[in-house]
Amino acid sequence: MPKHFRTTGRRRRASIAGLLTAASLALAVSGCASYDVTAPADARADATGSATGAKNGKGKGQEGAGQDVDCRKAKCVALTFDAGPSENTDRLLDILKKEKVHATFFMLGKNHIAKRPAEVRRIDAEGHELANHTWSHQILTEIEPAEAKRELSRVQDAVRKITGKTPTLMRPPQGRTDDKVSEISKGLGLAQVLWSVTAKDYETNDSALITKRVLEQTERDGIILLHDIYRGTVPAVPGILKELKKRGYTIVTVSQLLSPAKPEPGMVYRP
Template structure:
């Protein structure tokens, strides 16, 4: 690789860190004034006889593994790990430079039973832009994903977890629900996979939603240890829709444990 290409790649990596890092550090504060629905609440209004596939999170100790801002050059290895461990995940994908660059990985995610969702087109902070820009940030990845896997995503994660009434209204019009998180490894701050693992395990709880980024070098190597340790604790890994089941994500609602 030439020096110029290396510099360009480095610049792109730094830009990615700047764009994504605030998302993992936000935790709860970005949506303090927005009503959210817990997974247990989503399940509570459904008949006791209802079931979703082979996992009933009203009885099982469920947790959802989610990855933001991919696909990336690390995603193929991540998918290999998830397949080997028999673990489904939810991928909140970026459009520009990601879905466009790795369409085969988007198809593979869907084919292998993972939930393919949206993280907007270009990671714009939705609460800082107008309604038409919000709509564009949401519709463009929806259209790109539909072309690749045959259907549009019904879930999205707002950049930095920031949402408001306008974002919710547009999501409802587009048939989408928003999904936040309860566990963040802050994997943008370190390449130490052992540290990432410890951070996740320290925060994990039933009905949790784990936020990771497969764009960072230290994250994917941490995944096997995270999975094995949580399985030993009795957790069952599910996608976000499975976590809410037998309830279903409602467009316009914001879900957070």
């Protein structure tokens, strides 16, 4: 299928198939379902707000210690982790704390949030961004709207019960989204976040290879996708952070990357 664009300002109307190759996503879907998508740099350019950026870059309900950063000036990249928390998350949080880096955690509900509330509280307490990756990793475009809504709303409820805060960002499993998912997300106050860098750490436990893949793909305003559930990923993080800093990157949360723009519910953000 050819690519389809409908430009409204800096937003792009994007077909599901064909537009995500830069993120190394193979979406085995048919038809021409579409959704609104914008890049972080375009969101910032369209925004009105403080010229100095937003402290901690957190969305509504996301408060805590953080840093002042303006990604219109700094060479930023967002660091994200999917599918946790897990038995590896505390070690990851130790590394991030030592390196004074904040990340966005797109968390699963079943067997993760539900079983590891202490890690969820620690993620929040240490200034990281709480985000939604559905309850049981169902492909949202392949299930009924009511079920898709439950997949997201159960995580919202669980995180709010544990931390008193409600996520404003979600990542659809496998990056699969469409107008239906966008409408559900909008109703739940969730912006959608895809990615531009993937180490495919679900395929390998080779930390050196994970590091190599991330560094080869990372560019300014990128969004890095890693998983804190796989054995090889967390050991790769110190080397990734060291080299990114050496290359002049400021490592931020997704909301910091978008600031002064606020994540728009239903919108898909993709570098």
